[in-house]
Amino acid sequence: MDFKRQKAIYIQIADYLLENILAGVLTKGDKVQSVREMAATVQVNPNTVVRSFNYLQDREIIVNQRGIGYFVADDALEKTQALKREIFVQQDLPEVFKMMKLLNMSFEDVQNIYQRQANGASATKKSPD
Amino acid sequence: MDFKRQKAIYIQIADYLLENILAGVLTKGDKVQSVREMAATVQVNPNTVVRSFNYLQDREIIVNQRGIGYFVADDALEKTQALKREIFVQQDLPEVFKMMKLLNMSFEDVQNIYQRQANGASATKKSPD
Amino acid sequence: MDFKRQKAIYIQIADYLLENILAGVLTKGDKVQSVREMAATVQVNPNTVVRSFNYLQDREIIVNQRGIGYFVADDALEKTQALKREIFVQQDLPEVFKMMKLLNMSFEDVQNIYQRQANGASATKKSPD
Amino acid sequence: MDFKRQKAIYIQIADYLLENILAGVLTKGDKVQSVREMAATVQVNPNTVVRSFNYLQDREIIVNQRGIGYFVADDALEKTQALKREIFVQQDLPEVFKMMKLLNMSFEDVQNIYQRQANGASATKKSPD
DNA sequence: GTGGTCTAGACCACC
DNA sequence: GTGGTCTAGACCACA
Numbered sequence: 001m002d003f004k005r006q007k008a009i010y011i012q013i014a015d016y017l018l019e020n021i022l023a024g025v026l027t028k029g030d031k032v033q034s035v036r037e038m039a040a041t042v043q044v045n046p047n048t049v050v051r052s053f054n055y056l057q058d059r060e061i062i063v064n065q066r067g068i069g070y071f072v073a074d075d076a077l078e079k080t081q082a083l084k085r086e087i088f089v090q091q092d093l094p095e096v097f098k099m100m101k102l103l104n105m106s107f108e109d110v111q112n113i114y115q116r117q118a119n120g121a122s123a124t125k126k127s128p129d
Numbered sequence: 130m131d132f133k134r135q136k137a138i139y140i141q142i143a144d145y146l147l148e149n150i151l152a153g154v155l156t157k158g159d160k161v162q163s164v165r166e167m168a169a170t171v172q173v174n175p176n177t178v179v180r181s182f183n184y185l186q187d188r189e190i191i192v193n194q195r196g197i198g199y200f201v202a203d204d205a206l207e208k209t210q211a212l213k214r215e216i217f218v219q220q221d222l223p224e225v226f227k228m229m230k231l232l233n234m235s236f237e238d239v240q241n242i243y244q245r246q247a248n249g250a251s252a253t254k255k256s257p258d
Numbered sequence: 259m260d261f262k263r264q265k266a267i268y269i270q271i272a273d274y275l276l277e278n279i280l281a282g283v284l285t286k287g288d289k290v291q292s293v294r295e296m297a298a299t300v301q302v303n304p305n306t307v308v309r310s311f312n313y314l315q316d317r318e319i320i321v322n323q324r325g326i327g328y329f330v331a332d333d334a335l336e337k338t339q340a341l342k343r344e345i346f347v348q349q350d351l352p353e354v355f356k357m358m359k360l361l362n363m364s365f366e367d368v369q370n371i372y373q374r375q376a377n378g379a380s381a382t383k384k385s386p387d
Numbered sequence: 388m389d390f391k392r393q394k395a396i397y398i399q400i401a402d403y404l405l406e407n408i409l410a411g412v413l414t415k416g417d418k419v420q421s422v423r424e425m426a427a428t429v430q431v432n433p434n435t436v437v438r439s440f441n442y443l444q445d446r447e448i449i450v451n452q453r454g455i456g457y458f459v460a461d462d463a464l465e466k467t468q469a470l471k472r473e474i475f476v477q478q479d480l481p482e483v484f485k486m487m488k489l490l491n492m493s494f495e496d497v498q499n500i501y502q503r504q505a506n507g508a509s510a511t512k513k514s515p516d
Numbered sequence: 517g518t519g520g521t522c523t524a525g526a527c528c529a530c531c
Numbered sequence: 532g533t534g535g536t537c538t539a540g541a542c543c544a545c546a
Contacts, residue, residue, distance in 0.1 A: 008536065022231040035519065045538045050519075058445065066267065067518050067546030081232065088228050089242055096225055097243055099217050102151040103210065107243075111236055113218055114226055137530065138453065174531050266545065280489040303546050339490065346486050347500055354483055355501055357475050360409040361468065365498055371476055372484055372494075395521065422534065432523045437534075454531030454533045 001042040009044055013052040018061065021072065021080045028077065032062055032070040059083065130171040138173055142181040147190065150201065150209045157206070161191055161199040188212065259300040267302055271310040276319065279330065279338045286335070290320055290328040317341065388429040396431055400439040405448065408459065408467045415464065419449055419457040446470065 001016070003009050020026040032038075035053065039046040053070055056062045061079055062070045073079070100110065130145070132138050149155040161167075164182065168175040182199055185191045190208055191199045202208070229239065259274070261267050278284040290296075293311065297304040311328055314320045319337055320328045331337070358368065388403070390396050407413040419425075422440065426433040440457055443449045448466055449457045460466070487497065 010536080019231060034517085036517095046519095047521095047539085048537065050521095051536090053519085064263075064519070065546090066263075067544090069518060084228065085232055088232060092225065092228065093239065093242055094246060096221065097246065098148075099213065099221065102148060103214055103217060107236065107240055110222065113222055114236075117223060117226065134451075134453075139530080177531055180531085268545080277485075277489060306546055309546085342486065343490055346490060350483065350486065351497065351500055352504060354479065355504065357471065357479065360406060361472055361475060365494065365501075368480065369494055371480055375481060375484065397521080421532085423532095433534095434524085434536095435522065437536095438521090440534085451534070452531090454529085456533060 010048050010051040010055065013038070013042060013044075013049060014055045017052070017056060018080050018084065021061070021076050022084065026072050026076075028072050028074045030072045032072065034069050139177050139180040139184060142167070142171060142173070142178060143184045146181070146185060147209050147213065150190070150205050151213065155201050155205075157201050157203045159201045161201065163198055268306050268309040268313060271296070271300060271302070271307060272313045275310070275314060276338050276342065279319070279334050280342065284330050284334075286330050286332045288330045290330065292327055397435050397438040397442065400425070400429060400431075400436060401442045404439070404443060405467050405471065408448070408463050409471065413459050413463075415459050415461045417459045419459065421456050 001013075003012050017026065017032065026032070032053070033041065035046050035049045038049045038052075042049075053062065053064075057064060057070070059079065060073055061076045063073050064070055100106070130141075132141050146155065146161065155161070161182070162170065164175050164178045167178045167181075171178075182191065182193075186193060186199070188208065189202055190205045190212075192202050193199050229235070259270075261270050275284065275290065284290070290311070291299065293304050293307045296307045296310075300307075311320065311322075315322060315328070317337065318331055319334050319341075321331050322328050358364070390399050404413065404419065413419070419440070420428065422433050422436045425439075426436045429436075440449065440451075444451060444457070446466065447460055448463045450460050451457050487493070
């Protein structure tokens with residue numbers, strides 16, 4: 001797992017788990033990796049993982065069973081969808097629409113970019129003209 | 130001007146100017162508000178405004194005429210478009226596509242949200258050519 | 259039996275037994291549930307129950323008859339009352355008085371809350387002699 | 388400031404601030420001690436103070452002005468009262484009522500204890516009979 | 517084994 | 532100056 005410099009690592013770890021929940025990889029009741037395991041997996045200090053887990057526990061996405069570990073909460077999927085969708089629709093999309101307007105781009109343009117990026121996920125470009 | 134907690138204030142001020150350039154409100158040769166004026170306008174420490182201006186000057190969007198003030202550079206519009214478009218296409222849009230997939234949203238859904246948000250704000254246009 | 263997150267589970271189990279002693283449900287000489295039974299009843303690891311019993315045995319509330327099980331000690335009621343009363347008067351009540359003051363609540367307010375909570379649960383009594 | 392062993396220090400620091408808010412010592416808009424100041428004052432590691440402040444910020448009791456410090460939120464008093472009152476009425480008081488019943492104590496008894504503790508806050512006892 | 521907390525010290529971005 | 536983050540290492544309570 002490689003981290004971006006701009007975002008806090010503990011947030012990126014939390015987001016990684018949230019994405020796994022959204023994608024159905026983690027479902028309710030599943031045990032989450034232990035703090036030490038996760039720390040070893042992603043190569044960070046255990047304290048940083050603790051912080052991620054606290055972050056998710058505060059939001060009731062995961063729950064702690066004392067002495068045993070963390071587990072995905074029953075309504076984690078719903079909570080996560082609500083959380084992410086809220087941010088996406090209320091914050092991210094308005095920004096996008098604004099940029100589209102400022103850059104004079106249409107939905108068609110955006111869809112074309114999507115097509116281009118979908119093909120050759122690793123390749124950077126594909127000349128359409 | 131109300132600032133978002135997540136982004137540095139000096140970046141938000143710079144973005145505000147960049148958007149004005151993209152929108153044609155500020156065009157080449159225009160004088161930019163003085164540091165003190167701007168600081169008073171947006172209610173921040175003048176040092177923060179200085180930082181914004183340095184940021185834009187580094188990218189040659191604005192230029193300093195010593196003792197007079199900052200002015201919008203001749204090719205500011207082109208530079209700004211290139212800068213913003215790069216970030217938008219290479220960083221922002223991929224994130225958006227990813228979120229759409231995770232949230233099971235189609236382009237159609239996004240367009241509907243756009244329509245809904247357009248009512249209530251200023252009307253917008255999109256022309257692909 | 260549902261456990262609170264804030265208190266150690268083994269303490270909560272011990273408290274449960276102590277309350278039964280105070281309420282007269284368990285009296286001197288009574289046999290206490292076996293570790294395995296208790297563990298099955300309250301859905302915890304047997305080790306946790308062992309810990310509860312050790313806790314009570316240390317305080318001479320219950321005694322172990324090897325190979326047979328645990329039994330309520332002869333002076334369990336007195337010991338329990340002394341123990342609980344000490345904690346209640348010296349630690350719990352001062353906290354309560356402090357909170358009442360900070361929240362601007364009078365004894366009358368508290369009694370009203372008591373009345374309200376009494377309806378809906380089991381009826382209680384209070385006799386000062 | 389002397390800390391109790393049972394509760395996490397960062398919680399005790401947070402509670403200390405909450406009590407000051409309830410008591411009117413800290414009111415909306417007041418600047419909170421900086422992390423480093425507070426750490427020096429209460430003799431703990433700055434990280435521990437950071438944790439306290441995060442805890443309070445999550446609950447919107449204090450707000451951060453970037454690069455300047457933390458300030459008491461506008462509705463801090465209301466939030467704090469709601470928070471503390473909820474816990475007191477829903478969790479603490481029921482426990483108290485339960486203990487009173489188990490220990491056969493009346494409200495009159497409790498009020499007597501209050502009187503005794505009120506006189507001679509430092510002295511431990513005052514023989515009433 | 518599990519997580520929870522605390523310390524010490526460092527580096528960074530921001531105002 | 533401010534807070535935010537991360538690391539390293541330690542100790543503890545709990546199951």
